[in-house]
Amino acid sequence: MEETKGSIAKLILIGGSAGSLDALLKILPAVHPAFRQSIVIVLHRKFSNDNILTGLLSVRTKLKVCEIEEKDIIRPGYVYIAPGDYHLLFEKDHSFSLDDSEKVNYSRPSIDVAFQSAADAFGDSLICILLSGANADGTEGCKYVKEKGGVTVAQLPRSAEVAYMPSQAIASKVVDYVLDIDGIIDFINKL
Amino acid sequence: MEQLLDDVLEMYGYDFSDYTKASMHRRISRLMVLDRFPSFAEFRYKLRTNEDYLKRFVEEVTVNVTEMFRDPAFYATLREQILPAIASKPFIRIWHAGCSTGEEVYSTAILLKEANLLHKSLIYATDINPEVIKKAKDGILPLGYMKDYSENYIASGGKEDFSKYYTAKYDRVKINESLLERVIYSTHNLVSDSSFNEFQLIMCRNVLIYFNKDLQNKVLTLFDGSLENLGYIALGSKETLKFSAISGRYKQVGKDKIWKKQKEA
Ligand SMILES: C[S@@+](CC[C@H](N)C(=O)[O-])C[C@H]1O[C@@H](n2cnc3c(N)ncnc32)[C@H](O)[C@@H]1O
Numbered sequence: 001m002e003e004t005k006g007s008i009a010k011l012i013l014i015g016g017s018a019g020s021l022d023a024l025l026k027i028l029p030a031v032h033p034a035f036r037q038s039i040v041i042v043l044h045r046k047f048s049n050d051n052i053l054t055g056l057l058s059v060r061t062k063l064k065v066c067e068i069e070e071k072d073i074i075r076p077g078y079v080y081i082a083p084g085d086y087h088l089l090f091e092k093d094h095s096f097s098l099d100d101s102e103k104v105n106y107s108r109p110s111i112d113v114a115f116q117s118a119a120d121a122f123g124d125s126l127i128c129i130l131l132s133g134a135n136a137d138g139t140e141g142c143k144y145v146k147e148k149g150g151v152t153v154a155q156l157p158r159s160a161e162v163a164y165m166p167s168q169a170i171a172s173k174v175v176d177y178v179l180d181i182d183g184i185i186d187f188i189n190k191l
Numbered sequence: 192m193e194q195l196l197d198d199v200l201e202m203y204g205y206d207f208s209d210y211t212k213a214s215m216h217r218r219i220s221r222l223m224v225l226d227r228f229p230s231f232a233e234f235r236y237k238l239r240t241n242e243d244y245l246k247r248f249v250e251e252v253t254v255n256v257t258e259m260f261r262d263p264a265f266y267a268t269l270r271e272q273i274l275p276a277i278a279s280k281p282f283i284r285i286w287h288a289g290c291s292t293g294e295e296v297y298s299t300a301i302l303l304k305e306a307n308l309l310h311k312s313l314i315y316a317t318d319i320n321p322e323v324i325k326k327a328k329d330g331i332l333p334l335g336y337m338k339d340y341s342e343n344y345i346a347s348g349g350k351e352d353f354s355k356y357y358t359a360k361y362d363r364v365k366i367n368e369s370l371l372e373r374v375i376y377s378t379h380n381l382v383s384d385s386s387f388n389e390f391q392l393i394m395c396r397n398v399l400i401y402f403n404k405d406l407q408n409k410v411l412t413l414f415d416g417s418l419e420n421l422g423y424i425a426l427g428s429k430e431t432l433k434f435s436a437i438s439g440r441y442k443q444v445g446k447d448k449i450w451k452k453q454k455e456a
Contacts, residue, residue: 069429069430070400070430086400086429089217090213097214097400098429100256100397120216
């Protein structure tokens, strides 16, 4: 069962909470079908049935969308959805780990936890994007991502359905780029 | 971190070296913050020199989060398909490996009771962490959790009045003794302890996510050796037996994370 170390160059990790689904439904279809990096999405959500979200997103993009199972290897050109009720962690061999420990920022998955763990595994190959939300989750994560040499992006607060989450990160001076939806699309497609 | 885990193995015999790195790293960082260690060196020193602190280490690096009727759909399958399939056995033995504080065990006991099988069943409830085993034995839970648990119970197809399974006192509830009479509790380390019986059903949910693939294979092989022909292994909702060393002899039951051992070819 030996799998070789993943071969991805860059990881794009997107965190979102209230109001972020709308943003994602605009961003994903606009990502170029030949996109060769990997996208991982960590959302706070009420409904626990993960298939709904995966279904919603997969019909809107040519990229392969899949729900993460523990130990999956991260592959280029895929969009991965973090399952509900587990924290998402990243291993140095570019595989996923899941962890059902205590909620962080009232959330599981927590965006901070995912950002921090990805920063440890990917360092300066990591790009984190923080979308709409009503929670302060993500700010600590962005801070850590920057310490490890990664890049952070926040959705332009006035373009977000709920501005609080990106605003928090921006106010804490842990964000490299503040972009609206079109800006984020452009940014991803140029990677 | 590797050095620290080596210490723990050498000095105390607990082997955490095949736990997933990312999770272990998180748990250790969290414990260092909780207990206010100024440096990793001091943390390591404390662990090396203070056996009592090892106890705390084991309690805190393992994740003990659990619920009654967690993943109601899983329990519905257990109720509707698995228990009926093993009901004809004269004697039913079930192993909950990594049972944490017992919520899962109480749930299974309720299902067995409702299927009128509890009297001829034995549930072995084991965990590496002695502290959670103690709690599981006590059968005492915060009253505040009962609303969620009762909803889970109903979602899993439960038809009874959930509150008849416990008695409430102030802000706590005690699970009925009669449900727990058929449970045997013990510490058991899946990394180093061996098989101790043959079972018709082994449940090990949300434990393998903390193990690397080698250790997962080792533990699944241990389960395979502890399972009767045509017995069942149940895993957590994001875990799989699929790519494991024992997958050849197992067939998944529907869409749930339950596998049935096939007869020897
Ligand atoms: C997240 S809990 C899962 C509880 C329950 N099975 C559930 O799914 O709700 C994981 C449990 O596995 C236990 N565990 C971790 N390593 C173990 C080992 N080597 N042997 C036995 N149990 C272990 C932990 O102590 C913890 O109680």
